[in-house]
Amino acid sequence: MKLQHSLRIIFAGALMVLMTACATAPQSGPAALAGTWTNSIGTVWTLNHDGTFQVDLNENGQPDVWGHYTVSGDTLTISEVRGKTPKACKQPASYKFNRMGGQLHFTLVSDKCKLRIQNVTQPWTKK
Secondary structure, eight states, rough: HHHHHHHHHHHHHHHHHHHHHOOOOOOOOSHOOOOOEEEOOOOOEEEOOTSEEEESSSSSSSOSSSEEEEEEETEEEEEEEEESGGGGGGSSSEEEEETTTEEEEEEEESSSSSHHHHHSOOOEOOO
16 A cells, blocks of 8 residues: 555656656747757757757768758748758748657748758657
């Protein structure tokens, strides 16, 4: 009987810690995006706190694309793109984002780069 009660207390404590961790993950602004993310295609996207980013498209640990980004509310704007990318992908782009814990989802606002649209609109998982 005492064991069941102890297990309930431990489970309740673990649940509270987990809920607190989820609640403290930023949902908007630059802090919500900063970190290293990966999608189902295998792309690795690192968004830095200073507004810069790097993308590893072929999983070799080297950035293929890099540039700058800004966040306003729940909108990400990508700019100043450089690297191995088509001309249309060097243009600015905007996406709405939604973060739920370690998951990140983007919805297209405006972008002329089909390759980036295919990549960015995949679900992302924090690495």
